[in-house]
Amino acid sequence: MSSMQKMILSTILITILFIGCGKNQPMQKSNKINSVVTLITYKDFVESIGGAEVVVTSLIPPGANPHAFEPVPDHIKQMSDADVYFKVGGNFHFEEELMSGVSVSREKLTIIDCSTGIKIINNNPHVWLGPDQVKIILKNIYSALVRFKPDKEEYFNTNLERFLTKLDSLETQFKNKFNAADRKTFVVYHEAWGYYANHFNLVELAVEKEGKEPNVYHMKNIVEEAKKNKIKVIFSEPQTNRQSALAVAHEIGANIDFINPHPAKYLNNFIEVSNKLLESFK
Known part of the structure; x- marks a missing residue:
């Protein structure tokens, strides 16, 4: 075997060993807070506050009608793999059916009711469309994220204040226009x-x-x-x-x-x- 052939063979063996060792290495768990939400709008809320510290999955995809949407086993698995579930709360019926399966799948899942502190009017579950209600939802999300990562409290608070400032500005702007x-x-x-x-x-x-x-x-x-x-x-x-x-x-x-x-x-x-x-x- 020539010296060139030996060199090529050695390179191949080293490459195979390197790949093999890489496959045997345990996968490192992400340090991000694995979060699940029911609606795509709540994905925006959690990502706006959590920023780089969260990964968020929405159970109901964009464009789907939540009132006609039914949970499937894959939804249960997504929630079972999550750290925290930010639910709409109130009387959002989709979630009631969903939770009946999750309680069996994973008892350690942290469940945050984002409607805590909101007065439900006329059994209307669409609390995320009212500016005052959204502010409460955002603060509930913020408090939950701080419990998961206390060292990121300042970061989460900065993100929260940024969102609230933008919302307050829009609220004032359109209130004046609607009044007129x-x-x-x-x-x-x-x-x-x-x-x-x-x-x-x-x-x-x-x-x-x-x-x-x-x-x-x-x-x-x-x-x-x-x-x-x-x-x-x-x-x-x-x-x-x-x-x-x-x-x-x-x-x-x-x-x-x-x-x-x-x-x-x-x-x-x-x-x-x-x-x-x-x-x-x-």
Whole structure:
């Protein structure tokens, strides 16, 4: 065997040994807080506060309708592998079914009810759409993350204050604009915007009634109210069937537009929704 062949063979053997040793090395566990949330919007909340210290999985993917979504075994596994589950709380029914399976899978999972401290109004679970409620949600997330990583308290607090400052600024900006608007009533398909409407002293009229398709009597009332308030736009959602909303829009000669109650980026969506509502009041 020539010296060149010996050198090549030695190189191959060293490479094989190196790869083999690498495979036998135990995988290091990530130092990040492995977090699971129900909704994509809460992923934004946790990532905004946790920053580089968290990895977040949303059980319900973007574009899916949470009211029609059912948990599957993979969701149970994701939660069983997690350190903490930030649940919406309140009366979000999807989570009730989900938790019945998780309690058996992993008893050590830390569960944070993000609705703690929030007053639920009219059994409306959409607390993440009201600015005042979002501030409570963010503080609940912050407190939980600090318990996991006390040494990162200052980092988490800086992120929290940054988010709250942006939200406060937007809140003031749009409150002034809504106060100056001639009209305050808007029509939506799904009754999701009650907390938002209350915050800005607006009136939400919903085509859907208690999560169900409207009956003839309710449809008649909605059409009458829409005409009385000179509604020009019916707001539907990307995640829902909009046939009933189209029927109302056709009856009163209004257009259909979309506002998203499950945004991937809360602050960006806050601006978009607020501007669309203001435009509809003109």
